[in-house]
Amino acid sequence: MASIDLTTLRILREREHYDRLHNIVPPALLDVVTATILSDYGRYFKENPGETRIDPAAFQSLFMGFWHPKLSPEQKMHYKMVLDQALTESVPKSISDSFVTNVVEQDYASRMAELLSKYNEGNDINITREIGRLIESATTDLQKKDKINYVEDSIGDLLMADENVKGVRWRLRCLQESLRPMIAGDFGLICGRPDTGKTTFLTDQLTHMASQLKTMYPNHPDPHILWVNNEGPGRRIKPRLYQSALQKSLAECVTMHKAGKLVPAYTKAVGAIDAIRIIDVHGWSHYDVEDVIKDTRPCIVVFDMIDNIRFAGMASGSRTDQALEAMYQQAREWCVKYNAIGLATSQISAEGDGMLFPGISMLKDSKTGKQGACDFQIMIGRSNDFNSESLRGIGIVKNKLRVPGAPGDPRAEVFFDGNAARYMDAD
Amino acid sequence: MALPYSEWLEQAQRLKAGRSARVPHLCGEGRTLIIEHNNEGFRSWCHRCNEGGFKPHGQRALNKIIEQWNSAAGEHNDYNVQVPTDLIYDGWPWDAVLWVSKANITHRLIKRYGIGYSPRYGRVYLPVFSHPLGAAARSLVYYQGRAVFSGQTPKYLGPSVNKNALTYSTANYEAECQLGDKVAVVTEDILSAIRVGDIPGTVGIAIMGTAPSSEHITYLSQFKNVIIWLDPDGAGRKAARKLSTKLDMIGQPFEVIHTQRDPKMHCKREMKEILWRQST
Numbered sequence: 126m127a128s129i130d131l132t133t134l135r136i137l138r139e140r141e142h143y144d145r146l147h148n149i150v151p152p153a154l155l156d157v158v159t160a161t162i163l164s165d166y167g168r169y170f171k172e173n174p175g176e177t178r179i180d181p182a183a184f185q186s187l188f189m190g191f192w193h194p195k196l197s198p199e200q201k202m203h204y205k206m207v208l209d210q211a212l213t214e215s216v217p218k219s220i221s222d223s224f225v226t227n228v229v230e231q232d233y234a235s236r237m238a239e240l241l242s243k244y245n246e247g248n249d250i251n252i253t254r255e256i257g258r259l260i261e262s263a264t265t266d267l268q269k270k271d272k273i274n275y276v277e278d279s280i281g282d283l284l285m286a287d288e289n290v291k292g293v294r295w296r297l298r299c300l301q302e303s304l305r306p307m308i309a310g311d312f313g314l315i316c317g318r319p320d321t322g323k324t325t326f327l328t329d330q331l332t333h334m335a336s337q338l339k340t341m342y343p344n345h346p347d348p349h350i351l352w353v354n355n356e357g358p359g360r361r362i363k364p365r366l367y368q369s370a371l372q373k374s375l376a377e378c379v380t381m382h383k384a385g386k387l388v389p390a391y392t393k394a395v396g397a398i399d400a401i402r403i404i405d406v407h408g409w410s411h412y413d414v415e416d417v418i419k420d421t422r423p424c425i426v427v428f429d430m431i432d433n434i435r436f437a438g439m440a441s442g443s444r445t446d447q448a449l450e451a452m453y454q455q456a457r458e459w460c461v462k463y464n465a466i467g468l469a470t471s472q473i474s475a476e477g478d479g480m481l482f483p484g485i486s487m488l489k490d491s492k493t494g495k496q497g498a499c500d501f502q503i504m505i506g507r508s509n510d511f512n513s514e515s516l517r518g519i520g521i522v523k524n525k526l527r528v529p530g531a532p533g534d535p536r537a538e539v540f541f542d543g544n545a546a547r548y549m550d551a552d
Numbered sequence: 553m554a555l556p557y558s559e560w561l562e563q564a565q566r567l568k569a570g571r572s573a574r575v576p577h578l579c580g581e582g583r584t585l586i587i588e589h590n591n592e593g594f595r596s597w598c599h600r601c602n603e604g605g606f607k608p609h610g611q612r613a614l615n616k617i618i619e620q621w622n623s624a625a626g627e628h629n630d631y632n633v634q635v636p637t638d639l640i641y642d643g644w645p646w647d648a649v650l651w652v653s654k655a656n657i658t659h660r661l662i663k664r665y666g667i668g669y670s671p672r673y674g675r676v677y678l679p680v681f682s683h684p685l686g687a688a689a690r691s692l693v694y695y696q697g698r699a700v701f702s703g704q705t706p707k708y709l710g711p712s713v714n715k716n717a718l719t720y721s722t723a724n725y726e727a728e729c730q731l732g733d734k735v736a737v738v739t740e741d742i743l744s745a746i747r748v749g750d751i752p753g754t755v756g757i758a759i760m761g762t763a764p765s766s767e768h769i770t771y772l773s774q775f776k777n778v779i780i781w782l783d784p785d786g787a788g789r790k791a792a793r794k795l796s797t798k799l800d801m802i803g804q805p806f807e808v809i810h811t812q813r814d815p816k817m818h819c820k821r822e823m824k825e826i827l828w829r830q831s832t
Contacts, residue, residue: 197717199767199770
């Protein structure tokens with residue numbers, strides 16, 4: 126069988142095929158000679174609108190004489206030999222019919238060869254996972270080719286669904302008013318300067334969300350929240366969850382525990398004792414994290430923090446912001462793929478220090494990348510004024526979950542009760 | 553202090569107007585000398601000596617400039633490609649003998665392909681002759697000066713030419729060779745080409761790297777069959793795929809051989825077996 130290069134040149138010399146197919150062949154798949162000739166096919170058809178197929182003699186004459194007059198004798202001979210092969214022989218119908226499938230297959234074969242070559246050169250790649258991913262992607266591409274799935278839902282259904290969206294709600298009223306309830310696939314960032322209270326914000330909001338899971342996911346066999354932690358030890362988060370759920374200080378929790386009332390009260394508040402599961406992933410690669418999400422199928426995944434997950438296979442020498450963007454994109458993809466709501470924490474950079482409402486670009490190592498990968502971005506700001514120690518600013522600097530009629534960014538001042546691990550609306 | 557004209561001016565004068573080049577300087581190894589031919593005159597600068605020179609040529613008429621442009625036929629002729637004059641073919645130091653012996657290059661092959669050792673540079677020189685389309689006779693177009701002593705840098709020395717256009721072929725060392733009756737065995741390096749070219753019925757061809765060019769394809773199209781036998785590393789395999797696509801596109805029959813070692817690392821018996829297996 127002739128190579129994909131020759132087949133491409135033979136099939137695309139018909140204007141009808143050229144117009145329809147020339148954009149689907151990935152340029153990286155083609156030899157430079159093929160790419161040059163193919164580009165000149167386009168020129169030929171453009172300059173000769175009446176022609177339905179390439180005329181071999183005319184094309185060769187234009188190619189050698191006008192379009193590429195400076196070719197060396199060897200290059201001229203090389204192109205002539207290729208053109209003789211491409212323009213004189215035709216392709217059997219069976220090959221022509223399966224051209225698109227062949228292109229997709231060749232493309233994936235070439236990607237697979239590249240992958241194996243990288244692996245053999247010693248790059249940090251989980252080869253079985255990457256092969257699986259390629260196969261999955263190839264299958265999707267081939268199915269796409271066989272059947273195009275257009276969005277066929279009626280506009281009425283879509284508008285009603287948007288209006289009556291049922292999802293998981295925040296505890297803070299300022300967030301409820303500006304963000305529509307979250308549904309699977311939504312992915313947001315929770316950002317704050319170090320020691321602002323990001324973890325407490327999460328324990329506060331998640332304990333409220335956990336109580337809604339059984340109602341929101343009645344058919345889910347095990348509705349729960351997965352907290353993927355690679356910041357401090359996960360053990361430190363758990364007491365804070367109990368405090369937030371019950372709005373009690375640590376001392377009050379100890380007293381309740383001694384009286385045997387803590388666990389029943391927590392279970393009642395969040396719906397189940399293990400409604401929020403914390404997993405320490407220090408040093409894990411992104412393959413391992415994905416495995417856990419895939420196996421446990423949580424309703425909400427919290428990434429604290431994505432920046433610290435080891436993304437294997439990332440090209441060495443990638444800029445930090447590019448690498449982070451890719452990592453956040455990946456986390457978002459997991460949420461879509463595994464039907465979960467995603468919340469990720471991120472740090473605000475030094476330029477946002479002391480500001481109650483930092484701007485969208487004030488994130489550590491990312492001015493646009495992380496921001497682009499999320500649906501909404503909540504900024505927890507704080508003033509450096511000593512008298513405002515318990516004051517926090519809640520801003521939603523990016524909001525794709527906007528509630529119609531409500532401000533996209535509430536810029537609300539809230540009260541931070543560190544003792545009871547809760548945030549409270551000001552009024 | 554300025555560099556004496558004797559060390560660079562003649563080479564700079566051979567450059568076309570507006571051109572510059574990086575060439576070897578007698579201060580040591582490597583191409584450390586930049587020479588330039590610009591509007592005002594000829595310039596030089598050696599990065600090792602940290603010295604340069606300038607020779608003004610004054611205002612020149614346009615027809616003189618055009619004449620000079622047209623007089624230089626091509627990149628290959630910008631410099632006289634010459635191997636060192638002190639090459640010896642016997643009595644090499646042990647390190648030089650060891651390097652060629654590793655590739656099973658015998659004394660007979662050394663003589664046949666003009667491989668010489670230069671005591672002055674401490675390198676083994678492999679001359680590359682070419683017989684371009686339409687040319688009356690073969691000519692020396694390139695050489696590789698290979699370091700053989702430990703710590704010697706760079707590993708290879710060679711004149712500044714367009715390497716894409718180079719094809720090393722053992723057929724260029726035979727008095728008469730009908731390419732249409734032969735099988736071309738394509739390798740990456742010269743020593744492998746010499747070794748496979750020693751098998752009867754074959755011509756060894758080195759593409760001098762992993763980038764097959766139009767020059768290579770045009771040359772290979774003259775053979776009855778082509779066997780691609782590149783090194784077993786990633787770059788070699790990738791180049792084999794590229795080359796086979798290019799040959800397929802011109803309808804040239806070809807086969808691809810993959811082995812665990814470079815072609816030159818096989819003994820003659822193994823080579824014959826591998827090539828024989830391929831051709832049956």
